[in-house]
Amino acid sequence: MSFIKKPNARHPNLPKNKLGLTRRDYEGALSTLCAGCGHDSVSSAIIEACFQLSIPAHRLAKLSGIGCSSKTPTYFLNKSHGFNSVHGRMPSVATGANLANRDLYYLGVSGDGDTASIGLGQFCHIMRRRLNMVYICENNGTYGLTKGQFSATNDKESKSRKGVDNMFESIDLAALAIQLGAGFVARSFSGDKDQLIPLIRAALSYKGFAFIDVISPCVTFNNHAQSTKSYEYFREHNEAVGFLDVIPENEEISVNYAEGKSIEVNVHDGSKMLLHKLNKSYDPGSRRKAIGKINDSRDKGEIITGLIYLDQNEEDLHDTLLTTEKPLNQLKKKDLSPGLKKLRQVNKSFS
Amino acid sequence: MTKVNDFVIKFANVNGSGSASANLMFAKTIFRMGIPVSPKNIFPSNIQGLPTWYEIRVNKDGYIARRDGVDCLIALNPQTYQSDLKELVKGGYLIYDSTMERKFPRKDINVIGIPMASICAEHYDDPRQRQLFKNIICLGALSVLFKIDISVLKGLIKEEFQKKPKLIEPNLHALGLGRKYAQENLSSDFGLQLKLMKQKSKKIMIQGNEASGLGCIFAGATVASWYPITPSTSLAEAFEKYLHMFRSDSKGNIKGAVVQAEDELSAIGMAIGANWNGARAFTATSGPGVSLMSEFLGLAYFAEIPLVLFNIQRGGPSTGMPTRTQQSDILSSAYASHGDTTQILLFPSDPKECFEMSVDAFDIAERLQTPVIFMSDLDIGMNDWVVDELTYDDKHNFDRGKVLSAKDLDSIEMWGRYLDIDGDGIPYRTIPGTHPSKGSFFTRGTSHDAFAGYTEDGRINAENLLRITKKFNKSTKYLPKSIRRNAKNKTDVGLIYFGSTTPAVDEAIDYLSEEGYDINKIRIRSFPFDKTLENFISENDHLFILEQNRDAQMKFLISNELEVDINQFVSILNFDGSPLTAKFIVDEFKSKVKNNKKIIAKVKKSRTAA
Ligand SMILES: Cc1ncc(C[n+]2csc(CCOP(=O)(O)OP(=O)(O)O)c2C)c(N)n1
Ligand code: SF4
Ligand SMILES: [Mg+2]
Numbered sequence: 001m002s003f004i005k006k007p008n009a010r011h012p013n014l015p016k017n018k019l020g021l022t023r024r025d026y027e028g029a030l031s032t033l034c035a036g037c038g039h040d041s042v043s044s045a046i047i048e049a050c051f052q053l054s055i056p057a058h059r060l061a062k063l064s065g066i067g068c069s070s071k072t073p074t075y076f077l078n079k080s081h082g083f084n085s086v087h088g089r090m091p092s093v094a095t096g097a098n099l100a101n102r103d104l105y106y107l108g109v110s111g112d113g114d115t116a117s118i119g120l121g122q123f124c125h126i127m128r129r130r131l132n133m134v135y136i137c138e139n140n141g142t143y144g145l146t147k148g149q150f151s152a153t154n155d156k157e158s159k160s161r162k163g164v165d166n167m168f169e170s171i172d173l174a175a176l177a178i179q180l181g182a183g184f185v186a187r188s189f190s191g192d193k194d195q196l197i198p199l200i201r202a203a204l205s206y207k208g209f210a211f212i213d214v215i216s217p218c219v220t221f222n223n224h225a226q227s228t229k230s231y232e233y234f235r236e237h238n239e240a241v242g243f244l245d246v247i248p249e250n251e252e253i254s255v256n257y258a259e260g261k262s263i264e265v266n267v268h269d270g271s272k273m274l275l276h277k278l279n280k281s282y283d284p285g286s287r288r289k290a291i292g293k294i295n296d297s298r299d300k301g302e303i304i305t306g307l308i309y310l311d312q313n314e315e316d317l318h319d320t321l322l323t324t325e326k327p328l329n330q331l332k333k334k335d336l337s338p339g340l341k342k343l344r345q346v347n348k349s350f351s
Numbered sequence: 352m353t354k355v356n357d358f359v360i361k362f363a364n365v366n367g368s369g370s371a372s373a374n375l376m377f378a379k380t381i382f383r384m385g386i387p388v389s390p391k392n393i394f395p396s397n398i399q400g401l402p403t404w405y406e407i408r409v410n411k412d413g414y415i416a417r418r419d420g421v422d423c424l425i426a427l428n429p430q431t432y433q434s435d436l437k438e439l440v441k442g443g444y445l446i447y448d449s450t451m452e453r454k455f456p457r458k459d460i461n462v463i464g465i466p467m468a469s470i471c472a473e474h475y476d477d478p479r480q481r482q483l484f485k486n487i488i489c490l491g492a493l494s495v496l497f498k499i500d501i502s503v504l505k506g507l508i509k510e511e512f513q514k515k516p517k518l519i520e521p522n523l524h525a526l527g528l529g530r531k532y533a534q535e536n537l538s539s540d541f542g543l544q545l546k547l548m549k550q551k552s553k554k555i556m557i558q559g560n561e562a563s564g565l566g567c568i569f570a571g572a573t574v575a576s577w578y579p580i581t582p583s584t585s586l587a588e589a590f591e592k593y594l595h596m597f598r599s600d601s602k603g604n605i606k607g608a609v610v611q612a613e614d615e616l617s618a619i620g621m622a623i624g625a626n627w628n629g630a631r632a633f634t635a636t637s638g639p640g641v642s643l644m645s646e647f648l649g650l651a652y653f654a655e656i657p658l659v660l661f662n663i664q665r666g667g668p669s670t671g672m673p674t675r676t677q678q679s680d681i682l683s684s685a686y687a688s689h690g691d692t693t694q695i696l697l698f699p700s701d702p703k704e705c706f707e708m709s710v711d712a713f714d715i716a717e718r719l720q721t722p723v724i725f726m727s728d729l730d731i732g733m734n735d736w737v738v739d740e741l742t743y744d745d746k747h748n749f750d751r752g753k754v755l756s757a758k759d760l761d762s763i764e765m766w767g768r769y770l771d772i773d774g775d776g777i778p779y780r781t782i783p784g785t786h787p788s789k790g791s792f793f794t795r796g797t798s799h800d801a802f803a804g805y806t807e808d809g810r811i812n813a814e815n816l817l818r819i820t821k822k823f824n825k826s827t828k829y830l831p832k833s834i835r836r837n838a839k840n841k842t843d844v845g846l847i848y849f850g851s852t853t854p855a856v857d858e859a860i861d862y863l864s865e866e867g868y869d870i871n872k873i874r875i876r877s878f879p880f881d882k883t884l885e886n887f888i889s890e891n892d893h894l895f896i897l898e899q900n901r902d903a904q905m906k907f908l909i910s911n912e913l914e915v916d917i918n919q920f921v922s923i924l925n926f927d928g929s930p931l932t933a934k935f936i937v938d939e940f941k942s943k944v945k946n947n948k949k950i951i952a953k954v955k956k957s958r959t960a961a
Contacts (some may be wrong), residue, residue: 082794083793083795084794086646095620099621100630101783204574328573329573329625343743
């Protein structure tokens with residue numbers, strides 16, 4: 001267990017965001033994960049991103065399935081409602097929650113076991129529906145909580161801690177996400193705050209389904225030399241395709257990057273997303289190219305990170321279903337119950 | 352001798368031949384003539400080609416259960432001639448398509464041939480039209496035989512095709528062809544007659560699922576997530592229909608959302624997520640779906656999230672008899688999910704009660720913060736029943752239960768999601784997004800303390816579980832009460848029943864009473880069981896329990912929950928998948944009594960005393 005001491009006293013000089021809140025206000029309970037677990041870094045990045053975006057914590061709901069990764073919502077955003085559901089089923093719970101109130105932010109955290117095995121069906125379908133949420137998969141190639149079995153994202157060339165070969169093809173969640181309709185698809189690394197925080201910020205600003213596959217090493221069961229989801233392997237095989245900035249509404253944009261290398265994207269809430277491309281020829285707006293890129297780098301033994309795919313057409317499930325603007329959970333009896341007079345008409349149609 | 356308004360007509364058809372709407376029109380005509388009628392659709396798990404039947408019982412005394420023995424068979428499916436023929440009563444009528452003339456191996460019945468196909472061939476070229484109008488021609492001929500008020504039937508055809516007015520004339524024409532043939536060729540001394548009656552109260556003819564879907568609208572449900580499965584599908588579809596009818600604004604925006612999920616796990620997950628977030632949400636399914644939902648049901652039970660789950664039961668186990676009726680999910684629903692779980696059950700007995708209980712189910716679920724499983728079945732859900740008009744009290748407000756508003760939270764010093772403040776075991780809940788700094792908590796299926804914090808302290812977990820037990824023990828005051836009725840003469844013979852067997856029970860008890868058997872009866876309407884049932888059991892020495900499953904599940908549940916001796920109950924069980932008949936109950940009851948001298952003595956004694 002990692003106990004990071006957090007003094008309770010408020011420091012008057014802590015930096016504040018637009019809401020006058022400090023980072024502290026976005027923290028959660030003490031983590032009980034193994035010291036050095038990648039998942040804790042993702043929690044820190046979530047805290048930082050929400051702080052920077054000045055998100056009112058109570059306007060965000062955090063949801064998860066079951067696993068070490070799915071435990072983490074306890075460790076950030078104490079003032080948000082949280083829902084630790086059942087193994088692999090967070091997408092359905094998030095869908096229902098979002099249908100009930102379209103005005104909140106929804107942040108789902110899952111693991112590779114939770115997402116790519118038991119929950120693969122729900123994961124696929126939530127993307128088809130373009131639910132407006134951020135879905136982070138803390139991907140360590142293993143089942144941490146049940147002590148180190150291979151997961152379905154484990155690469156074929158990877159070996160277990162005891163040297164056992166992985167016999168089966170792996171599932172690339174980012175490629176799958178692009179294929180199935182996710183509008184924002186990124187991959188990052190738990191240890192790379194500089195890349196991960198802006199990605200989470202951008203994902204939270206995006207309307208539609210935003211998926212971030214975060215390679216997040218399990219130090220206890222899958223961080224050995226022959227694992228392709230280890231700190232070491234990642235550092236040696238990473239190729240970043242670009243990095244992001246999110247410019248909130250009304251703020252001036254100053255681009256310091258050579259023209260042709262940056263893409264500016266308007267976000268529905270009035271802010272802007274700035275994507276700085278490292279690889280000039282890479283176009284995150286093309287589904288086909290994005291999937292090709294993932295496959296190419298895989299053949300080269302590389303892991304690409306950054307924003308891999310972005311559909312600028314921001315649309316979500318509510319747009320498809322034509323749900324009314326006002327959140328459904330705020331409608332009252334007068335909005336909902338047709339009343340006796342209408343019932344009489346119904347009676348008539350059956351008489 | 353002519354039978355008036357008291358007989359059974361059975362249509363034997365081929366699935367997918369367009370017979371369903373003609374059959375329904377026939378039943379509806381009888382209904383409109385004010386005569387008590389109960390149609391039962393007996394259909395295979397198939398889309399086209401297999402046999403399907405439509406059985407209509409007409410009964411002037413108002414008995415609407417199924418009845419054995421067919422008085423008039425409209426045999427339009429040569430595949431089933433042989434077995435259908437056996438069901439015809441002596442002196443009954445067999446009506447068939449005599450385009451190809453046939454001999455039937457029974458001397459004691461009347462055979463009436465109508466050359467339906469050849470009339471069609473003469474008047475229509477298009478094969479599909481020939482098929483469809485054949486049914487209407489048949490209807491025309493029947494209207495002559497049964498002396499049906501033709502204006503009623505014509506009116507129905509006009510309504511039926513209101514949205515496709517082009518079809519009205521051709522249908523009326525086909526009807527005329529059938530009538531003409533019958534008038535010119537068939538003898539007028541047909542022994543079954545339909546005569547106009549006056550209805551005592553205003554009635555409607557409606558299916559349970561339709562009424563439930565409508566009930567969900569009146570209850571203010573906004574989210575429905577479901578996965579198609581017979582016999583529950585029509586419930587979600589009805590909800591969607593009424594959602595568009597009553598809750599869409601001028602811009603076409605809708606105050607509600609329906610999602611066809613990828614499976615039942617997802618369907619219930621969505622309903623739970625929506626309820627957790629303060630919307631009223633439900634899912635509808637049947638046995639196989641409930642099995643898939645059981646992990647989530649445990650979560651909703653333990654994390655105390657309201658939920659309404661419609662279980663429209665069908666024949667099990669496994670895929671079983673998917674298009675037949677049973678009451679065989681009692682135990683698997685009452686104790687759905689692993690660990691110590693109990694679920695609230697509601698048992699509607701007809702479509703009117705489906706409407707009323709659907710409205711109530713959401714209040715109950717939110718009041719008790721737990722799933723409510725609505726135990727309907729295929730017979731109620733998918734058959735047309737004649738019931739009193741639906742009513743709704745405009746003054747009734749939704750009972751959202753113990754939900755804290757931002758103002759409430761401001762005025763509260765200490766709040767814990769699972770704190771039992773009122774001593775009724777029901778804690779206070781908060782909805783995400785309510786208050787900037789108060790009332791957030793972590794919903795979890797792991798063991799938790801009164802503040803929703805994770806705990807592995809077994810003592811605290813046990814306390815929490817006992818609080819939930821308390822909540823359930825006190826739940827009956829929010830649930831529909833059992834309805835009991837004592838026999839005219841004093842007796843200590845009692846019959847316990849529930850759900851769709853109700854009409855058969857009512858009829859059977861009348862017959863038995865005529866034969867000198869007095870029986871007190873009680874209809875269970877919810878679980879956990881109420882005091883009324885407990886009293887009934889202690890007041891009656893000879894108890895029968897009627898249910899439609901093999902394993903006497905309700906008997907087990909009662910004995911287990913009320914801690915009464917299981918051996919005091921005599922089971923009457925039926926699980927052939929058909930809606931129950933009064934005769935079945937009468938025969939079973941008598942044969943069980945025959946072997947029980949004590950009961951015979953009782954029955955006789957009470958009679959002499961009276
Ligand atoms: C229905 C069900 N099956 C199995 C489990 C056991 N289980 C808990 S966590 C887990 C795997 C989690 O793996 P992953 O999602 O990758 O999370 P990690 O611990 O690696 O972060 C399993 C199999 C469960 N909780 N529920
Ligand atoms: S077992 Fe692995 S995934 Fe789980 S907390 Fe430890 S390091 Fe993290
Ligand atoms: Mg994992």
